[in-house]
Amino acid sequence: xxxxxxxxxxxxxxxxxxxxxxxxxxxxxxxxxxxxxxxxxxxxxxxxxxxxxxxxxxxxxxxxxxxxxxxxxxxxxxxxxxxxxxxxxxxxxxxxxxxxxxxxxxxxxxxxxxxxxxxxxxxxxxxxxxxxxxxxxxxxxxxxxxxxxxx
Amino acid sequence: xxxxxxxxxxxxxxxxxxxxxxxxxxxxxxxxxxxxxxxxxxxxxxxxxxxxxxxxxxxxxxxxxxxxxxxxxxxxxxxxxxxxxxxxxxxxxxxxxxxxxxxxxxxxxxxxxxxxxxxxxxxxxxxxxxxxxxxxxxxxxxxxxxxxxxx
DNA sequence: TTTTATTTTGTAATGATTACAAATTTGAAA
DNA sequence: TTTCAAATTTGTAATCATTACAAAATAAAA
Ligand SMILES: [Mn+2]
Ligand SMILES: [Mn+2]
Ligand SMILES: [Zn+2]
Ligand SMILES: [Zn+2]
Numbered sequence: 001x002x003x004x005x006x007x008x009x010x011x012x013x014x015x016x017x018x019x020x021x022x023x024x025x026x027x028x029x030x031x032x033x034x035x036x037x038x039x040x041x042x043x044x045x046x047x048x049x050x051x052x053x054x055x056x057x058x059x060x061x062x063x064x065x066x067x068x069x070x071x072x073x074x075x076x077x078x079x080x081x082x083x084x085x086x087x088x089x090x091x092x093x094x095x096x097x098x099x100x101x102x103x104x105x106x107x108x109x110x111x112x113x114x115x116x117x118x119x120x121x122x123x124x125x126x127x128x129x130x131x132x133x134x135x136x137x138x139x140x141x142x143x144x145x146x147x148x149x150x151x
Numbered sequence: 152x153x154x155x156x157x158x159x160x161x162x163x164x165x166x167x168x169x170x171x172x173x174x175x176x177x178x179x180x181x182x183x184x185x186x187x188x189x190x191x192x193x194x195x196x197x198x199x200x201x202x203x204x205x206x207x208x209x210x211x212x213x214x215x216x217x218x219x220x221x222x223x224x225x226x227x228x229x230x231x232x233x234x235x236x237x238x239x240x241x242x243x244x245x246x247x248x249x250x251x252x253x254x255x256x257x258x259x260x261x262x263x264x265x266x267x268x269x270x271x272x273x274x275x276x277x278x279x280x281x282x283x284x285x286x287x288x289x290x291x292x293x294x295x296x297x298x299x300x301x302x
Numbered sequence: 303t304t305t306t307a308t309t310t311t312g313t314a315a316t317g318a319t320t321a322c323a324a325a326t327t328t329g330a331a332a
Numbered sequence: 333t334t335t336c337a338a339a340t341t342t343g344t345a346a347t348c349a350t351t352a353c354a355a356a357a358t359a360a361a362a
Contacts, residue, residue: 017309019310021309051357052310052311054311055311058349059310079348080350103267117283118245118280118282118286121279123278124277125276129270129272129273130269130270132268135268168340170340172341190318202342206343207342209319211341230317230318
């Protein structure tokens with residue numbers, strides 16, 4: 001099943017009228033699991049929907065959030081990032097390439113607050129640092145630098 | 152040892168000149184583990200340092216962050232929250248009373264990205280929902296909410 | 303069709319944070 | 333002590349993602 005059909009079904013299941021704009025935005029998130037920002041979504045859809053307004057992207061994402069069809073990615077960035085993968089998982093933000101990676105959070109997680117009688121509604125596990133690719137690229141640079149210094 | 156003395160020692164250990172303002176800000180964070188915002192710190196110290204500028208609070212917190220004397224609380228709020236407790240621990244944000252609670256994150260945590268060769272520099276585990284106090288205070292309303300939401 | 307509700311849009315306002323340069327304070331050299 | 337450069341602090345303006353809001357467009361209902 002393609003992303004558009006999935007989006008329509010998800011919207012209908014939540015009794016949200018599947019307007020063209022809503023389908024496009026949700027389908028984009030489903031087919032581009034890169035945790036995009038509002039502006040990334042807006043820029044990506046503009047060619048297909050030339051009348052699209054950024055306000056509509058904000059409004060639609062709020063609606064999808066309320067209906068738990070998308071989640072906010074809890075990385076510390078100026079712009080908010082969105083995720084149509086609503087399963088429990090963690091995120092790793094690479095400060096070099098600025099990509100956001102998914103990782104699984106084992107079921108046997110930290111339930112400390114729940115034990116204390118807290119009602120957990122949103123969980124956020126996010127790390128940041130340098131991803132594998134960027135570490136490798138950086139190591140290469142360091143090697144070159146060392147060679148240069150040795151001359 | 153009081154918070155001021157601790158602050159001075161921490162600053163000196165990092166070779167940061169312990170100016171009055173820096174001591175005050177760090178000591179405030181150490182003695183008020185409520186994860187305050189810039190404005191909360193500013194308002195709290197204004198009576199003692201009438202010439203204090205909010206820019207200085209921003210500057211000082213940036214300096215303390217760089218030197219790992221404080222950490223950012225990874226809670227999704229409009230304003231950033233700061234914590235002088237630099238030990239690994241999680242945070243719970245109550246959407247009713249807006250208090251931020253600490254909880255311990257067991258050592259055997261999710262190390263998935265590290266296995267993949269990622270260099271983890273910052274960890275953030277934060278949950279949100281309704282705290283124990285607020286659940287009890289609003290028992291009736293909460294029951295209605297749970298019924299309605301189907302949780 | 304006419305009316306009403308929903309969705310989308312454009313523009314203005316918000317507000318936490320940042321940029322930046324001037325003012326002040328500090329510490330050490332002369 | 334006086335001088336002076338560096339460090340620190342301050343005030344103001346700019347930034348910019350997000351929100352507020354009302355009008356416009358579109359879809360559904362009557
Ligand atoms: Mn994800
Ligand atoms: Mn804490
Ligand atoms: Zn990277
Ligand atoms: Zn509470």
